[in-house]
Amino acid sequence: xxxxxxxxxxxxxxxxxxxxxxxxxxxxxxxxxxxxxxxxxxxxxxxxxxxxxxxxxxxxxxxxxxxxxxxxxxxxxxxxxxxxxxxxxxxxxxxxxxxxxxxxxxxxxxxxxxxx
Amino acid sequence: xxxxxxxxxxxxxxxxxxxxxxxxxxxxxxxxxxxxxxxxxxxxxxxxxxxxxxxxxxxxxxxxxxxxxxxxxxxxxxxxxxxxxxxxxxxxxxxxxxxxxxxxxxxxxxxxxx
Numbered sequence: 001x002x003x004x005x006x007x008x009x010x011x012x013x014x015x016x017x018x019x020x021x022x023x024x025x026x027x028x029x030x031x032x033x034x035x036x037x038x039x040x041x042x043x044x045x046x047x048x049x050x051x052x053x054x055x056x057x058x059x060x061x062x063x064x065x066x067x068x069x070x071x072x073x074x075x076x077x078x079x080x081x082x083x084x085x086x087x088x089x090x091x092x093x094x095x096x097x098x099x100x101x102x103x104x105x106x107x108x109x110x111x112x113x114x115x116x
Numbered sequence: 117x118x119x120x121x122x123x124x125x126x127x128x129x130x131x132x133x134x135x136x137x138x139x140x141x142x143x144x145x146x147x148x149x150x151x152x153x154x155x156x157x158x159x160x161x162x163x164x165x166x167x168x169x170x171x172x173x174x175x176x177x178x179x180x181x182x183x184x185x186x187x188x189x190x191x192x193x194x195x196x197x198x199x200x201x202x203x204x205x206x207x208x209x210x211x212x213x214x215x216x217x218x219x220x221x222x223x224x225x226x227x228x229x230x
Binding site for chain 2: 004046099103105108
């Protein structure tokens with residue numbers, strides 16, 4: 001069974017631009033969560049989507065948004081990029097929403113975003 | 117919200133020795149505690165997890181212990197091997213509906229010396 005795939009793997013943008021990252025979950029998984037990983041702040045929860053609805057959102061500004069499609073694939077968008085948005089953006093999929101027993105999260109390899 | 121502290125930030129052990137990484141959490145409602153291993157250029161990989169109704173869980177050379185009263189949990193790796201070298205993250209969360217995603221510790225860089 002294929003794992004979580006994320007595209008693109010690397011991206012370079014300049015301040016003020018916007019970016020869209022894509023995530024395809026493991027086949028059969030319906031929940032997708034997004035995390036930001038930086039050396040200073042570590043891994044931080046961005047948001048979770050299930051059945052095309054955002055269930056939870058972390059403490060990030062409104063410039064960070066996402067959506068989920070009917071096939072469970074998800075995209076996240078960052079508008080008006082800032083230097084501090086440079087990070088590894090990780091997507092994690094799970095069978096259902098939440099983290100109840102048997103519903104572990106599995107991560108993709110991430111998209112490395114560099115903002116110049 | 118939840119806050120997870122992880123120690124040490126770097127741990128160097130001789131091959132074959134044991135390694136222990138410790139984490140504390142702040143939210144007494146947290147009941148799910150996974151551990152992830154991240155190798156260079158890859159995403160975190162789930163290696164073991166424990167839920168608050170269990171005090172200890174073991175999977176071959178890896179074990180996790182949980183002390184709910186003290187709000188801390190630990191990862192134990194025995195008979196360490198070179199392929200165990202990586203960054204390890206602990207995390208905590210409430211399970212079920214209303215979960216706010218995983219809250220991670222800052223990570224431990226485990227170095228296995230030959």
